[in-house]
Amino acid sequence: MTVDLTAPVVTATSTRRRQEWPFYLSAAVIVLAVIAAVLAPLVAPYSPSQTDFAALWQPPSATHWLGTDQLGRDILSRVIHGARPSLLGAIALLAVATVLGVLIGITAAWKGGWVDTALSRITDVMFAFPGLLFVVLVIAVFDRGQVTSVLGMALAYAPAIAKFTRSIALEEMARPYVDAYRLQGVGGAVLCGKYLLPNLLPTLVGYLVVLFGEGLMSLASLNFLGFGSQPPSSEWGLMVQEGRTGVIQGIVGPALIPGLTIAIVVVATNVVGVRLSDKLAVRK
Amino acid sequence: MSVLAVDKLGKTFPGRRGQQPVVAARDISFLVEAGGSLGVVGESGSGKTTVARMLVGLTSPDQGKVMVEGRETSKPERGRAARLRRAREIQMVFQDPYTSLDRRLSVESCLRDVLNRHRPELAKAQAAAEIGNLLDQVGLASKLTASRPHELSGGQRQRVAIARALAVRPRVLVLDEAVSALDVSVQAKILTLLNELRAALGIALVFVSHDLAVVGEVTDRILVMYRGDDVEQNATAELLRRPRHPYTQMLLSSAPGPGWQPERVAELRAAFALTEGRS
Ligand SMILES: Nc1ncnc2c1ncn2[C@@H]1O[C@H](COP(=O)(O)OP(=O)(O)OP(=O)(O)O)[C@@H](O)[C@H]1O
Ligand SMILES: [Mg+2]
Numbered sequence: 001m002t003v004d005l006t007a008p009v010v011t012a013t014s015t016r017r018r019q020e021w022p023f024y025l026s027a028a029v030i031v032l033a034v035i036a037a038v039l040a041p042l043v044a045p046y047s048p049s050q051t052d053f054a055a056l057w058q059p060p061s062a063t064h065w066l067g068t069d070q071l072g073r074d075i076l077s078r079v080i081h082g083a084r085p086s087l088l089g090a091i092a093l094l095a096v097a098t099v100l101g102v103l104i105g106i107t108a109a110w111k112g113g114w115v116d117t118a119l120s121r122i123t124d125v126m127f128a129f130p131g132l133l134f135v136v137l138v139i140a141v142f143d144r145g146q147v148t149s150v151l152g153m154a155l156a157y158a159p160a161i162a163k164f165t166r167s168i169a170l171e172e173m174a175r176p177y178v179d180a181y182r183l184q185g186v187g188g189a190v191l192c193g194k195y196l197l198p199n200l201l202p203t204l205v206g207y208l209v210v211l212f213g214e215g216l217m218s219l220a221s222l223n224f225l226g227f228g229s230q231p232p233s234s235e236w237g238l239m240v241q242e243g244r245t246g247v248i249q250g251i252v253g254p255a256l257i258p259g260l261t262i263a264i265v266v267v268a269t270n271v272v273g274v275r276l277s278d279k280l281a282v283r284k
Numbered sequence: 285m286s287v288l289a290v291d292k293l294g295k296t297f298p299g300r301r302g303q304q305p306v307v308a309a310r311d312i313s314f315l316v317e318a319g320g321s322l323g324v325v326g327e328s329g330s331g332k333t334t335v336a337r338m339l340v341g342l343t344s345p346d347q348g349k350v351m352v353e354g355r356e357t358s359k360p361e362r363g364r365a366a367r368l369r370r371a372r373e374i375q376m377v378f379q380d381p382y383t384s385l386d387r388r389l390s391v392e393s394c395l396r397d398v399l400n401r402h403r404p405e406l407a408k409a410q411a412a413a414e415i416g417n418l419l420d421q422v423g424l425a426s427k428l429t430a431s432r433p434h435e436l437s438g439g440q441r442q443r444v445a446i447a448r449a450l451a452v453r454p455r456v457l458v459l460d461e462a463v464s465a466l467d468v469s470v471q472a473k474i475l476t477l478l479n480e481l482r483a484a485l486g487i488a489l490v491f492v493s494h495d496l497a498v499v500g501e502v503t504d505r506i507l508v509m510y511r512g513d514d515v516e517q518n519a520t521a522e523l524l525r526r527p528r529h530p531y532t533q534m535l536l537s538s539a540p541g542p543g544w545q546p547e548r549v550a551e552l553r554a555a556f557a558l559t560e561g562r563s
Contacts, residue, residue, distance in 0.1 A: 175384075176380060180449075183342070185361075185364070199386070
């Protein structure tokens with residue numbers, strides 16, 4: 001570890017603290033979302049599907065902290081239960097896209113030559129396609145639903161991850177320690193998987209956390225459009241779309257609250273992602 | 285028989301758009317005996333690194349070939365066994381000590397990784413002893429075994445890189461500007477070390493540098509390159525005493541170019557006396 005002895009210690013820590021509160025707040029938001037996803041049945045006051053036709057479109061009150069929707073369901077409970085499909089969807093989307101993207105990106109960088117050219121052309125073309133088009137294609141071939149929308153979106157996200165991985169892999173491969181491994185007789189697959197990839201991970205993780213927020217939003221939009229999760233799921237995008245009918249009558253809560261939830265979680269993951277990349281980059 | 289035989293190596297890089305192709309090496313030939321050493325000198329861009337990389341097979345030559353103990357090394361090997369055998373023929377130490385080590389691995393895990401691959405017959409305790417030997421050989425304190433590259437100085441890293449190459453037990457060791465990034469006293473220590481290793485292990489050295497004073501200390505033969513050409517090749521003492529080619533004379537007198545300066549030599553000799561006196 002190196003310590004900069006010339007830096008004025010007091011100002012350094014005080015400015016640092018001022019810059020860090022958004023990070024801690026965002027981390028807290030993410031922890032809360034994860035707790036909601038894992039422990040929904042324990043922490044939610046009501047069942048997400050429990051209807052109450054005597055209490056439709058209720059404003060926030062002591063019994064329903066965030067009010068009720070068009071079927072009299074408790075919005076707070078639905079948002080809490082919605083964390084699971086919303087977060088799991090984004091995680092699955094990112095997992096599939098990352099495996100695909102990293103595989104393509106590292107292969108292109110490592111093999112070079114025509115393999116690189118071919119893979120780069122394919123990802124460029126996919127990159128230029130609007131993501132929604134993939135999903136519509138996948139849904140046209142299969143059927144609407146959470147699995148197809150996640151897979152379709154994963155196809156849309158993979159090219160960006162592939163491009164990013166390729167560029168950081170090329171940069172890393174210019175370091176002679178990679179040549180040293182080659183000279184030791186390490187084969188390409190082992191070199192990429194055991195030595196190159198772990199050295200890319202710090203950079204990759206920060207990028208993926210930022211992408212997570214984007215993925216969450218993309219999936220929510222799909223669900224809003226009716227391509228993904230279907231009722232009675234309380235996935236957040238779907239909640240916004242179901243709450244829409246209230247907006248016409250001047251009741252904004254049922255659409256606004258899940259919408260805000262999405263926005264807050266997305267911003268939080270962005271802040272954490274950017275912070276994480278900075279921190280990990282410094283350690284290099 | 286020579287351990288390393290290099291025959292008419294040539295490499296031309298295609299020029300970037302609108303520019304002439306670059307002839308980085310042309311008709312480079314030389315022999316190195318076991319325990320012998322060859323210096324490759326020349327100013328920046330003369331093709332030294334290109335030759336070094338062709339020797340170990342990282343760059344494929346357009347012409348010519350490189351033989352280590354009668355086997356060609358300038359082509360990539362297929363299959364794990366062949367790759368491992370190749371590794372034991374020839375190893376290289378790279379110019380930049382700051383990027384030539386894997387930043388994730390401590391000194392110990394770096395060396396253990398090589399031993400696991402190349403000497404799997406060693407039991408855990410034997411491997412640990414061997415790591416101790418290697419660190420000893422390159423003059424690294426054993427308290428540094430747990431350090432990761434960012435905790436080491438340039439000279440320490442270069443020693444780790446040399447130990448990593450030695451762990452494979454190669455017949456030939458190529459060093460590309462291995463001491464250029466280090467200050468003079470560290471340079472002298474590493475040069476002494478290389479001379480010792482050469483004598484003790486019978487390794488053939490190819491020592492690449494733009495600095496004639498440094499090369500003169502570790503080699504018994506010198507090849508002078510200029511724009512990819514072999515302009516002069518001779519026994520070190522002879523070449524330093526009676527340079528025939530004007531370019532070599534220029535390097536030696538070294539008005540504008542890099543290389544031989546009387547103060548520099550005096551400085552090195554003093555540093556040498558210091559390290560030798562200490563050990
Ligand atoms: N991969 C490459 N592609 C294109 N040109 C290259 C490549 N590698 C080297 N060259 C060119 O070949 C010539 C010789 O380069 P090389 O790196 O071998 O010189 P060098 O003697 O090692 O120089 P230095 O002392 O600066 O390290 C230079 O003109 C360089 O620009
Ligand atoms: Mg060079």
